[in-house]
Amino acid sequence: MITLDNVSKTYGSGSQAIHALKPTNLHVPQGAIHGVIGLSGAGKSTLIRCVNLLERPTTGRVFVDGQELTALDAKALNQARHRVGMIFQHFNLLSSRTVFANVALPLELMGVAKREIRDRVQPLLDLTGLSDKVDKYPAELSGGQKQRVAIARALASRPKVLLCDEATSALDPQTTASILELLQDINRKLGLTILLITHEMEVVKTICHKVGLISAGELVEEADVGDFFTAPSTRLGRDFLNAFLELEPPQALVDRLEAQAGPSTHPVVRLTFAGDAVATPLVSRLARDCGVDVSILEAKVESIQDRTLGLMIAELIGSPEKTREALDYLESHDLQVEVLGHVQRDA
Numbered sequence: 001m002i003t004l005d006n007v008s009k010t011y012g013s014g015s016q017a018i019h020a021l022k023p024t025n026l027h028v029p030q031g032a033i034h035g036v037i038g039l040s041g042a043g044k045s046t047l048i049r050c051v052n053l054l055e056r057p058t059t060g061r062v063f064v065d066g067q068e069l070t071a072l073d074a075k076a077l078n079q080a081r082h083r084v085g086m087i088f089q090h091f092n093l094l095s096s097r098t099v100f101a102n103v104a105l106p107l108e109l110m111g112v113a114k115r116e117i118r119d120r121v122q123p124l125l126d127l128t129g130l131s132d133k134v135d136k137y138p139a140e141l142s143g144g145q146k147q148r149v150a151i152a153r154a155l156a157s158r159p160k161v162l163l164c165d166e167a168t169s170a171l172d173p174q175t176t177a178s179i180l181e182l183l184q185d186i187n188r189k190l191g192l193t194i195l196l197i198t199h200e201m202e203v204v205k206t207i208c209h210k211v212g213l214i215s216a217g218e219l220v221e222e223a224d225v226g227d228f229f230t231a232p233s234t235r236l237g238r239d240f241l242n243a244f245l246e247l248e249p250p251q252a253l254v255d256r257l258e259a260q261a262g263p264s265t266h267p268v269v270r271l272t273f274a275g276d277a278v279a280t281p282l283v284s285r286l287a288r289d290c291g292v293d294v295s296i297l298e299a300k301v302e303s304i305q306d307r308t309l310g311l312m313i314a315e316l317i318g319s320p321e322k323t324r325e326a327l328d329y330l331e332s333h334d335l336q337v338e339v340l341g342h343v344q345r346d347a
C-alpha cells in the first residue's frame with residue numbers, strides 16, 4: 001500500500017547539507033500498522049513527511065495504493081493526497097471552527113455538497129466518540145478529544161492510508177491508550193493502512209504489527225513486533241528494549257563490574273528469553289546440569305502482544321570452566337545472552 005523506493009532527503013547543500021534521510025526502501029502492505037521508532041533527530045518526521053510529499057524527496061520514488069506520487073503534477077498530487085490522511089502531535093485544528101466544522105473542512109475543500117458533508121461527518125464523529133462535542137470549539141476540548149477530532153478530520157476524505165506523526169506524544173498514558181485503541185479500531189473496521197512514527201516503545205508494543213528502527217537517517221532494523229521485542233538485532237534496538245523494560249543492572253553492581261574476567265570473578269549476564277525457553281526451569285537446570293549457582297539480581301516477565309518475554313540479570317557463580325559451560329548451555333537454548341561484565345566475589 002505504501003512503498004518507498006530509494007527515497008532520501010537532504011536539507012541544504014554543500015558543506016551545509018544535512019542528510020536527514022539516507023536512501024531508504026520501505027514497504028507497508030494493505031491493512032498493516034507499521035511503526036518507525038528512533039531517537040530525536042533520527043529522521044522520523046522527514047521519512048513520514050516524504051510519504052505524502054509534505055517534504056519532496058531528494059531522490060527516489062513514493063507509491064501509495066499503486067500510484068507513484070513523485071510522478072504527479074501539483075493538481076494530481078492534490079487529488080492523490082485525499083487518499084492519505086495525516087495526524088500530528090499538536091493536532092493542528094482550526095481554533096475558530098467547531099468540531100463539526102473542523103472535520104468538514106477537507107470535504108468543503110474538495111467541493112462536496114453541504115448535505116453530503118453532514119451525512120459523512122456525523123458517522124465519523126460517532127466512530128471517534130465525539131457525538132456530544134459537535135458544536136464545541138477546540139479550546140473547550142481535552143488533548144485526547146482534540147486528537148479524536150484530528151483523526152475524524154483525517155478520515156473525512158476516506159483515505160486508504162493514515163500517517164501518524166508522534167500522534168500520542170503530547171498525551172498522558174491513559175489518553176494515549178484510548179487513542180491507540182481508536183487507531184486499532186479504525187484499522188480493523190475500515191481496513192486502513194497506518195504508518196506511524198514514534199519514540200515510544202509502548203506505542204509500538206500496543207498497536208504495531210511491524211516496526212522499523214531508524215538511526216541517523218537510516219532504517220537499521222526491521223522486524224515483526226514480537227521479534228523486535230524478544231530479539232532485536234542491533235545494539236540500538238537492544239538499548240531501546242532495555243530502556244523500555246527498565247532492565248538495567250543496579251548502579252551498585254555497575255560500579256563493581258569489570259570488563260575482563262579474572263581468576264576469582266564471576267560473569268554477570270542479562271538473559272532474554274522467549275517462546276519455549278520461558279517455560280523452562282533454567283535456574284535449576286544450570287545448577288543441576290552445569291554445577292553453577294545462579295544469583296538472580298533482577299527478573300521480570302512481559303507480555304508482548306501474543307508473546308511472552310522473560311528477562312533476568314543474574315550472576316553465575318562457579319569455576320571459570322563451569323560458568324563457560326553454563327553460558328554455552330544458555331546460548332544453545334534459544335536465549336539471548338549478554339555478558340554485562342564480571343564481578344569479584346567476596347571470600
Ligand SMILES: Nc1ncnc2c1ncn2[C@@H]1O[C@H](COP(=O)(O)OP(=O)(O)OP(=O)(O)O)[C@@H](O)[C@H]1O
Nearest residue numbers: 011018020038039040041042043044045046047199
Ligand atoms: N526543514 C529542515 N531544514 C534543515 N534541517 C532539517 C529540517 N527538518 C529536519 N532537519 C534535520 O534533519 C534531521 C532529522 O530531523 P527529523 O525531524 O526528521 O528527525 P526526528 O527523528 O523526527 O526528530 P524528533 O523526534 O526530534 O522530531 C535533524 O538533524 C534535523 O535537524
